Amino acid sequence: MRLAIDSYRALAEPAGLSEDVTLHEAAPLRAFGAWLENARGAARPQRPEQELLAEHHLMQAVLGAMEEESRRLLGGQPLRPEFWRGAVEFIGNFSHRVHRLKEEQILFPALEAWGLLEAEACERLRDDHEALKDLTWLLCDGVHDGEWEKVFRSVATYTGRMRVHLEAEEGGLLAPGLANVGAERMDPLSDGFARLEAETLGAGGRLRFLEISRSLCLDVGIALPEAGLAPRASSGLGNTLRVH
Numbered sequence: 367m368r369l370a371i372d373s374y375r376a377l378a379e380p381a382g383l384s385e386d387v388t389l390h391e392a393a394p395l396r397a398f399g400a401w402l403e404n405a406r407g408a409a410r411p412q413r414p415e416q417e418l419l420a421e422h423h424l425m426q427a428v429l430g431a432m433e434e435e436s437r438r439l440l441g442g443q444p445l446r447p448e449f450w451r452g453a454v455e456f457i458g459n460f461s462h463r464v465h466r467l468k469e470e471q472i473l474f475p476a477l478e479a480w481g482l483l484e485a486e487a488c489e490r491l492r493d494d495h496e497a498l499k500d501l502t503w504l505l506c507d508g509v510h511d512g513e514w515e516k517v518f519r520s521v522a523t524y525t526g527r528m529r530v531h532l533e534a535e536e537g538g539l540l541a542p543g544l545a546n547v548g549a550e551r552m553d554p555l556s557d558g559f560a561r562l563e564a565e566t567l568g569a570g571g572r573l574r575f576l577e578i579s580r581s582l583c584l585d586v587g588i589a590l591p592e593a594g595l596a597p598r599a600s601s602g603l604g605n606t607l608r609v610h
């Protein structure tokens with residue numbers, strides 16, 4: 367259900383959201399604003415669940431680009447390995463490596479220890495991660511073999527399963543589950559996330575994956591990840607991040 371802008375204006379304004387964003391979309395996008403500033407070195411404090419929500423927003427943008435490109439395949443357009451190389455770079459080295467490890471190594475164990483995540487639910491989320499990894503390999507095979515149907519099938523399955531997974535995490539964990547957990551418990555998670563990023567992001571840090579996501583979206587003509595964030599005169603985004 368899409369809600370009128372007036373119903374959440376007060377919520378949206380402090381985060382600098384533009385007025386064409388619905389409440390449904392607002393939480394991950396709000397979180398993405400701070401994540402983006404940190405990607406540019408702003409050192410703005412962000413709670414760990416907000417950091418993960420922001421990453422979900424970035425991942426959703428890439429899912430949208432993958433779906434758009436796979437629709438072109440279905441319409442008879444040629445397989446473009448360069449597009450899929452970027453997509454695999456993002457979902458393999460960011461979604462699977464950085465984001466997944468934050469959850470599996472840091473968030474899930476903490477939630478289980480605090481009694482906020484049942485072992486069975488945790489296992490389901492880990493199973494999703496593993497299945498998504500396997501689908502990424504299938505996609506790699508399809509691109510390598512030049513088989514557009516294999517690419518199309520693996521992308522359709524990947525994006526469908528990932529969207530359900532993201533919704534499960536957002537609905538069951540990140541938003542309601544952690545909102546009332548105090549800083550004394552959450553701050554160590556943030557420290558763990560920062561250590562893990564230092565080990566896994568590689569050269570270019572967050573900006574590298576941001577740029578990959580943007581170029582994928584630009585390539586297929588869909589909204590950029592920062593669409594919906596109000597432009598900030600002092601954002602310091604420079605040449606790397608022009609708001610379109």
Ligand SMILES: [Fe+2]
Nearest residue numbers: 466469491535
């Ligand atoms: Fe996950």
Ligand SMILES: [Fe+2]
Nearest residue numbers: 418465469535
């Ligand atoms: Fe996640």
